[in-house]
Amino acid sequence: MGRLSPALARVLLVLVLLALWEIFTRLSSVSVILIAPPSAIIWQMVQILIRASNVPDFYANAWLTIVEILVAYGLAAVFGVLTGIAVASSKVIGDAFEPILLVLYAVPKIILYPVIVLMIGTGPATKIIFGIFVGIFVIIFNTAAGLRQVEPNYLRLAHSLGYGGAKIFFKVELPAAAQTILAGLRLGFGYTIIGVLTGELLLVNAGLGYLIDWASVNYYTAQLYALIVITLAIGVVANYVVGHLERRWVRG
């Protein structure tokens, strides 16, 4: 017998749990409306993916959610990093605006959602803006922190070698802060997804969040679980892609 590898142990644990779950739902008297058995969930996932289920317009809704997340994240990343650079670049700007950002960061953003809906309406833009709003702060703060924590000696050296201004920024400060900035971008990605999906669950008119709500209120429990698993899978894959890009950037 070879040694049990961590990956194998993990798979085994999941399989055992799924098996127990299956047995429990089959043997107990708990209604399948409350807990769907794994076999039914997997069956539903297949049905959804081949468009054979009763879930309305799965691909259109999933695509909408993905686009909303990508647009929201792209904007949060660009404006988050730029704002972070601005906040770190001058003491005046930092001292003036950081308290405001911190207050906004501390506010539970969900309470501002009705205001956004009122101002922007119920289209994708509302969900995108909310996604940005939830995701951008960690990007701003990490960018600013990364740039502020650059070792003074790194700058002294560049200065002694005749570097200045933009050259110091791109050749020394930005690479020195890259790790912290990338950590912020990664966290911000997770938060942006949360923001977009929350927005969809509250608006209930389009997207994966809407489908999940639809399955829930109609007691399509297997569909509900299947949609949740699909949404999680999208998140995991996207997170992997972002992590991969992050590693490539740090190395290159």
Next chain:
Amino acid sequence: MPIIEVTGVSKTYHDAASDRVVRTLDKVSIAAQENDFLILLGPSGCGKSTLLNIIAGLVPYDQDGGRVLVAGKPVTGPNPKLMAYMFQDPVLYPWRTVLKNVEFGLEAHDVDKAQRRERALKYLRLVGLEEFADAYPRQLSGGMAQRVALCRALALETDIILMDEPFAALDEQSRILLGDELVSIWRQVRRTIVFVTHSLTEAVYLGQRIAVFTARPGRIKLDIANDLPRPRAIGAADFNQMVDRVWQQLKAESQAASASGKKAAREEILLPKE
């Protein structure tokens, strides 16, 4: 004509912590000829590093009649075409390879890529680190990292190299070995070196001239020519005589500096080991 000429330079600054005006340099005059190996030796806080930074153009000095000329021109800021500067810490960028760190100094000047690489490799070869060209700084020992920093300074191929206690953070063996290498490189390439240290042994071992500072506010107490033959042997009779001679001058200043009561342990004068 001396290549570095410091005349009557003073430096005062306002110390925010004690809210007092502190004078670190008091009308210092010193000159270095071409190919000099000049040591600035003094007790902690005497302003020897400040003087080096002033020569490097990294720190301004009091505008009260003093002046600093390098190669006949007043110093107005860092001039990496003329002066290379080496810190106590290696200050290697962790995201760059050894080779790219050495090239960093050349990137600021418009040296083309192939030439940059060639020159960086030439100096890495000189200090025996060619095979580490593609390694990252975290893979190097302290002594190796400081060698890379030395390469970065040498690769600029400036007439002057300014060194601020460059070996102070190393263990004694590495310090002696690196000192030997520095001397042999200096004899090959003939550059002017100004070297700040608080170590008597290091001063006598390396220096061609030793300028001894007074305690703060720093003045040059004595400028000693050190013409011991090379290679020098630590502990040889003539070496010890020279150490004694310098120590006689330094002792009182060192005591004065200790009496003033503000020094980091690491900055105290190191006596030669018995």
